[in-house]
Amino acid sequence: MTLAEAFYKLSKLISQLEQKTLKQIELLEDREYQRQIIQTSLESTHLPIRELAGKIAFTMEQLGEQALLSKKLIEPEVEKAVVTSTTLTKNTASKSSATVFIVAFLLIGLIAAGYGAFLLLRTDVATVAEVSSAPDSVISPLSDSSEAQQAEVVAPVFRLHGSNTVGESLAPNLLNAFLLSKQASSIQVHNTDVDVEKNVQAVLKQNGDEHNIAIEIHAHGSSTGFKDLLNGRADMAMSSRKIKEKELAQLKPQYGDLKAVSNEHVIGVDGLAVIVHPSNSIDALSSEQIAGLFSGRISDWSDIGGRAGRVSIYARDKNSGTWDSFKSMILKKNNVELSETAQRFESSSLLSEKVSNDVNAIGFIGLPYVKQAKALAVADTANSMAIYPTAFTVATEDYPLSRRLYLYTPETPKSPLIREFVGFVLSEAGQQIVKETGFISQNITAIKPSIVSSAPESFKRYVKDAQRLSLSLRFIAGRSELDNKGQRDIQRLMRYFQNHPEKNLMLFGFADSYGKKQTNLTLSEQRAKMVSELFIARGINPTVIAGFGEALPVAGNDTAFGRYKNRRVEAWVF
Numbered sequence: 104m105t106l107a108e109a110f111y112k113l114s115k116l117i118s119q120l121e122q123k124t125l126k127q128i129e130l131l132e133d134r135e136y137q138r139q140i141i142q143t144s145l146e147s148t149h150l151p152i153r154e155l156a157g158k159i160a161f162t163m164e165q166l167g168e169q170a171l172l173s174k175k176l177i178e179p180e181v182e183k184a185v186v187t188s189t190t191l192t193k194n195t196a197s198k199s200s201a202t203v204f205i206v207a208f209l210l211i212g213l214i215a216a217g218y219g220a221f222l223l224l225r226t227d228v229a230t231v232a233e234v235s236s237a238p239d240s241v242i243s244p245l246s247d248s249s250e251a252q253q254a255e256v257v258a259p260v261f262r263l264h265g266s267n268t269v270g271e272s273l274a275p276n277l278l279n280a281f282l283l284s285k286q287a288s289s290i291q292v293h294n295t296d297v298d299v300e301k302n303v304q305a306v307l308k309q310n311g312d313e314h315n316i317a318i319e320i321h322a323h324g325s326s327t328g329f330k331d332l333l334n335g336r337a338d339m340a341m342s343s344r345k346i347k348e349k350e351l352a353q354l355k356p357q358y359g360d361l362k363a364v365s366n367e368h369v370i371g372v373d374g375l376a377v378i379v380h381p382s383n384s385i386d387a388l389s390s391e392q393i394a395g396l397f398s399g400r401i402s403d404w405s406d407i408g409g410r411a412g413r414v415s416i417y418a419r420d421k422n423s424g425t426w427d428s429f430k431s432m433i434l435k436k437n438n439v440e441l442s443e444t445a446q447r448f449e450s451s452s453l454l455s456e457k458v459s460n461d462v463n464a465i466g467f468i469g470l471p472y473v474k475q476a477k478a479l480a481v482a483d484t485a486n487s488m489a490i491y492p493t494a495f496t497v498a499t500e501d502y503p504l505s506r507r508l509y510l511y512t513p514e515t516p517k518s519p520l521i522r523e524f525v526g527f528v529l530s531e532a533g534q535q536i537v538k539e540t541g542f543i544s545q546n547i548t549a550i551k552p553s554i555v556s557s558a559p560e561s562f563k564r565y566v567k568d569a570q571r572l573s574l575s576l577r578f579i580a581g582r583s584e585l586d587n588k589g590q591r592d593i594q595r596l597m598r599y600f601q602n603h604p605e606k607n608l609m610l611f612g613f614a615d616s617y618g619k620k621q622t623n624l625t626l627s628e629q630r631a632k633m634v635s636e637l638f639i640a641r642g643i644n645p646t647v648i649a650g651f652g653e654a655l656p657v658a659g660n661d662t663a664f665g666r667y668k669n670r671r672v673e674a675w676v677f
Contacts, residue, residue, distance in 0.1 A: 265328020
């Protein structure tokens with residue numbers, strides 16, 4: 104085989120390798136996002152090498168064709184017509200031979216580089232093909248992808264750490280809606296190699312220019328959000344419980360008073376559901392019974408009227424705000440500790456799945472994660488009415504295990520987008536996303552609830568033809584000032600009456616049972632009057648203002664939290 108023929112065959116080999124690569128790419132073009140990933144990879148990494156390989160192939164083809172053409176031109180039947188001087192032919196051949204050997208030496212190195220590039224390209228294509236064969240994991244309405252599919256890494260504009268209850272699906276959905284409200288494009292949520300850690304990425308237009316942005320979400324539990332704020336690893340904290348006094352004191356030097364209304368944001372309400380297997384015959388439990396089951400004091404379902412079977416206990420992990428809430432509302436209240444046999448989970452979804460597959464199971468979870476399990480009605484005390492966790496009973500916080508979901512932001516946020524994001528979350532549009540995700544929105548609705556027979560007769564007359572609004576206004580402990588949620592609820596009520604000018608407002612105050620009955624009655628009346636003054640100052644005059652003392656408690660009065668829930672003002676309309 105002549106050198107020219109070898110060049111020609113090598114050029115064909117390069118072409119064949121190119122064709123093989125292209126066929127592999129075409130096999131993946133059945134899904135658009137995979138094609139885009141490969142195209143981006145080619146353009147950013149392999150395209151220059153492919154172009155070089157193409158140039159090598161083209162050069163080799165030319166050299167090969169010229170060599171073969173020269174061979175044909177010196178065939179005997181045409182030799183005389185083409186070459187008239189034997190000496191000239193020899194000299195030319197000698198120079199051509201030297202040139203060809205030099206070119207050959209260079210081309211061998213380039214061919215090796217080109218083939219190496221092909222192998223790299225083939226590895227990338229195989230990697231993407233492997234990813235494409237895995238099942239999709241989509242967090243609606245965001246498109247979801249793994250770390251292997253991510254585009255270039257972008258430093259986060261802010262970092263959102265803390266509660267798994269908030270961070271697993273609610274935070275990504277809120278961020279998606281917020282970015283859409285700012286006309287962002289290419290919004291995607293990327294899972295990382297670490298469970299419950301995500302990055303939301305988008306293209307955002309600012310000052311006429313487009314910028315790639317990222318927002319980091321780490322959802323390892325409420326406590327981790329405050330720890331990461333303290334260590335400078337987070338810019339906002341997600342929590343399914345109120346910040347603790349110790350955390351507040353630690354963070355105040357860096358971030359200011361995180362309990363101030365400008366820094367503590369109630370973004371929704373959640374019901375802490377006590378769940379069992381769907382076949383469990385028990386429908387309601389008291390707080391004391393729940394504590395007995397989770398502590399191990401009640402070890403068999405037959406001990407409380409259920410089908411015989413040893414109780415299996417499922418609980419959230421120790422970093423979880425869900426765990427903190429349950430421990431405070433159930434275990435501490437009844438002076439017990441969680442059984443050492445309890446299985447602990449970081450993921451709310453996984454815990455719910457385990458309970459729904461275990462006939463003897465009991466667990467606790469945020470309301471959106473009940474899924475295939477069965478939620479029980481809960482009575483705060485043995486003598487109080489058991490209440491199911493519904494959208495309305497959780498919104499009014501009458502359900503004994505209702506709780507608030509929070510975002511905590513520094514007095515001086517790292518990015519202006521933080522304040523904008525919080526403002527969106529608290530808006531009606533943001534609260535609609537809260538509802539669509541499965542939590543309880545703070546947007547106001549009206550409902551005609553059933554009235555217990557023990558209610559005062561005057562109360563029954565007032566509400567006979569009225570509807571209750573889906574909130575209860577509560578106060579800072581030991582003060583007559585509304586808490587942070589109450590202050591924002593006043594603004595929501597104003598919007599409600601702007602949209603329903605035909606409605607008449609009634610305000611009813613309630614108190615806890617500590618102290619004398621007459622004193623508590625007076626306190627309840629004062630609370631209703633104080634709230635009415637807030638409305639009067641805004642141009643709305645309540646039709647009825649009344650107090651009912653310690654009547655109609657929604658929680659037990661033997662704990663500070665129970666007393667806090669009972670000190671409230673309800674809003675009714677007709």
